[in-house]
Amino acid sequence: MNVLSAIAAVFSAFCAYLGQVGGLAGETVSSVFAGRIRFGLVLRQISHIGFGSQMVVIVTGAFTGAVFTAQTYFQFARLNMESAVGPVVSVAMCRELGPVLTGLMVAGRVGAAMSAELGTMKVTQQIDALRALAVHPVDYLVVPRALAMLISVPLLVGECIFFGMLAAYLVATKVLGVGSAYYMMNMYKFTDAKDIYMGVIKGFVFAIIIVFVSCREGLHARDGAVGVGRATTEAVVIGSLSVLIANFFLTMFLNIFFPAGISG
């Protein structure tokens, strides 16, 4: 009985959490459609989220592409399939590694900053001050961040994919000695626009997950500095795990519309 009630309590808490995140998303959507958009703040957030995250995304994408190329080459070389390295790496970068690595990096860098900033504002009554000045916190704080994330993350995914594939090409052709023409020909043959669509769509979904989880954590912070620390940790942990879990389901779902393999 105790086990059942414990499971029920966990399930109920999980549903309540989903409700809060969903409610925040709903309020944000209704604010956007009501035209309560502060374009100056959106641009500032794009600069912070998009422009500021480029270095971490480029380095992560490039070195993952490089190491993935090396490992794939080491295995494929035993089967004399060196020229297949290009398509394997490019498809993996487009469909999985690009969006997931970007999602994880953004959850760590941006999600943590968002929840810490909103959490600090919450515990120092700055959010109450906003409300007292007749400014809805969702309009002022969440809408600009959500729009900036929706614009920035898919672009960051594209950047991560591009630099991953560039690093892969350089490692394969300049370091490991794969013929450039074979590499490019096979890469073009097996990589399709649908692979990039899949990565970009995943980027959109991850942006939604990260921004609403992080904002929810920040807006519910309490108990001073300890509470802000807790909110920040939870934003990163929940955001990252949600990205990984959502990625599996997205892969299965999107594969219906964008099946892997040669499109013909």
Add this chain to the structure above:
Amino acid sequence: MSAVMIDVRDLVQRIGTQEILRGFSIPVIKGETLVLLGRSGGGKSVFLRHLIGLMKPISGQILVEGVDITHFTERQLEAVRRKIGMVFQDGALFDSMSVFENVAFPLRERGERNEAVIARKVDETLALVNMTGHEKKMPVNLSGGMRKRVALARAIVSPPEVILYDEPTAGLDPIVSDSINRLIRRMQRQLAVTSIVVTHDMVSCYHVADRVALLNAGRVYFYGTTEELKQSEDPVIRDFVDGRSDEAE
């Protein structure tokens, strides 16, 4: 008969298991300064937060110019909040903005786009609270008294009908406290606003109050003028006014 600006009726609020307000009722007369006295942790600030909908009561009514706001949504409350300015205990200034940006914030949010008008209004308001010359400073570089002055400037830059002050002199030295008290009085004279001041500072109370209420055990224990407060022989009132505790030395 004086007009009632805010009428609070039978307000009940509980935090955890503790009942903070137990049927709290009080009228706030238009154009007057009401000082709400009470012990620390007695629910004064909680009461103040209800007046602009930052907290919802368990039961009771808050009538602002005759309209009950207790069931208002966050969006509906925005119209009420434009009439009521609040000065938070620690100022609650936006720490990512300079003094100028903090004070300009309500103007920009209410649609003012002319930078010259914004600059003029901010300069005038900062002059009113004796903060001229500090426009570029960040809140972290201000003293407690300066933060409260800037918070007051932010609350009055777009003139409200009511100003709520949460412990305006708490933690300040007597001279800065006196300047804040004079400022509250000046606001009332110059802007003809209704003010509610939550405090346990008796000097401040005598300086700014038109009417005084004493909050005790979640209810209004005393409501009257400062003269009536001074003359009261009630032991609960005398203990608070004279600052006596039951503790043995």
